[in-house]
Amino acid sequence: MSDxxxxxxxxxxxxxxxxxxxxxxxxxxxxxxxxxxxxxxxxGNTSHNFGDIVLQRCISHYRGLYLTACLEFLxxxxxxxxxxxxxxxxxxxxxxxxxRHRIPTPVTQFAFGPDVxxxxxxxxxxxxxxxxIVGSWGRxxxxxxxxxxxxxxxxxxxxMSNPLNKIYYLQDYVNRPPRDIRTIVVDDRVVTAIYRxxxxxxxxxxxxxGGKAELCPxxxxxxxxxMKTSKAVGSGILGIDLMEDKExxxxxxxxxxxxxxxxxxxxxEKDIAAEIVNYASKMxx
Amino acid sequence: xxxxxxxxxxxxxxxxxxxxxxxxxxxxxxxxxxxIVSIENDKVELKPAEKVGEDWGE
Numbered sequence: 001m002s003d004x005x006x007x008x009x010x011x012x013x014x015x016x017x018x019x020x021x022x023x024x025x026x027x028x029x030x031x032x033x034x035x036x037x038x039x040x041x042x043x044g045n046t047s048h049n050f051g052d053i054v055l056q057r058c059i060s061h062y063r064g065l066y067l068t069a070c071l072e073f074l075x076x077x078x079x080x081x082x083x084x085x086x087x088x089x090x091x092x093x094x095x096x097x098x099x100r101h102r103i104p105t106p107v108t109q110f111a112f113g114p115d116v117x118x119x120x121x122x123x124x125x126x127x128x129x130x131x132x133i134v135g136s137w138g139r140x141x142x143x144x145x146x147x148x149x150x151x152x153x154x155x156x157x158x159x160m161s162n163p164l165n166k167i168y169y170l171q172d173y174v175n176r177p178p179r180d181i182r183t184i185v186v187d188d189r190v191v192t193a194i195y196r197x198x199x200x201x202x203x204x205x206x207x208x209x210g211g212k213a214e215l216c217p218x219x220x221x222x223x224x225x226x227m228k229t230s231k232a233v234g235s236g237i238l239g240i241d242l243m244e245d246k247e248x249x250x251x252x253x254x255x256x257x258x259x260x261x262x263x264x265x266x267x268x269e270k271d272i273a274a275e276i277v278n279y280a281s282k283m284x285x
Numbered sequence: 286x287x288x289x290x291x292x293x294x295x296x297x298x299x300x301x302x303x304x305x306x307x308x309x310x311x312x313x314x315x316x317x318x319x320x321i322v323s324i325e326n327d328k329v330e331l332k333p334a335e336k337v338g339e340d341w342g343e
Binding site: 008009010011015016031033035059060061062089132134135136137139162239256257258259260 | 305306307308309320334335338339340341342343
């Protein structure tokens with residue numbers, strides 16, 4: 001049995017569920033608020049005991065990322081590892097890793113200035129999709145329908161103070177059904193897959209935006225592409241999002257590092273929390 | 286169920302018995318979010334929850 005530590009900064013349904021499941025499966029489990037932690041490079045001292053394994057579940061990407069670096073410095077086993085968190089928390093890096101490993105993904109271009117972003121948009125043609133390189137839940141993902149909208153959005157982005165908004169991530173608008181696929185992948189294996197349908201009046205499919213979940217069959221093609229994606233980003237506990245491109249077939253467009261699974265749990269026959277806890281216990285040994 | 290007054294609008298907030306430290310409760314009246322700092326027996330301590338950050342998500 002393992003001592004499983006869940007580090008959080010906001011307790012969602014998932015963190016509570018994981019803690020309860022770990023205890024139910026006979027492990028010891030504790031929850032630590034990341035906002036209370038201070039770690040020194042001098043002696044690595046902290047008043048906290050992080051147990052045999054840490055499930056890093058912060059809702060803030062940067063807090064979770066840099067805390068993971070500190071916990072690894074202290075010698076803790078952390079799921080997911082810093083390198084995986086860094087890749088998955090940044091859409092630009094994710095796209096680079098997916099392409100490097102020849103995993104089907106929508107055509108994506110990066111532009112590092114406003115003028116060249118406009119030129120790239122014109123070359124790609126409209127509609128296209130502009131995404132922030134860090135962020136989640138579909139926020140600030142914009143379908144750009146024509147050049148006028150593109151120019152306005154570029155002007156707006158240039159006024160924003162966050163320097164990441166001055167890096168332009170432009171992606172082909174994928175011709176797909178009004179749904180995408182979310183897979184929960186643990187230890188390079190697809191635990192469950194769901195279709196996420198866009199709610200009425202919304203093109204994004206995020207469950208956080210009211211998207212509806214429906215069970216998706218795990219085909220060999222889906223299993224294969226998810227396994228390769230998982231290995232490409234360093235494995236762990238992942239939420240891999242795919243679209244069904246009507247011309248290219250399955251394409252991976254996002255990999256989530258602290259996957260939410262409340263929506264998937266409502267339709268899946270699998271005990272997702274148990275799969276995660278069992279994996280954490282295995283990695284603690 | 287524990288009842289506590291909303292720090293913002295003074296309306297009653299109901300907190301279920303299985304709530305834990307770190308969870309967020311939202312006032313149904315004014316919509317303010319609060320984080321549970323401690324919960325023990327019938328005593329609940331709240332603080333204003335962090336605002337949603339640009340880097341929040343999964």
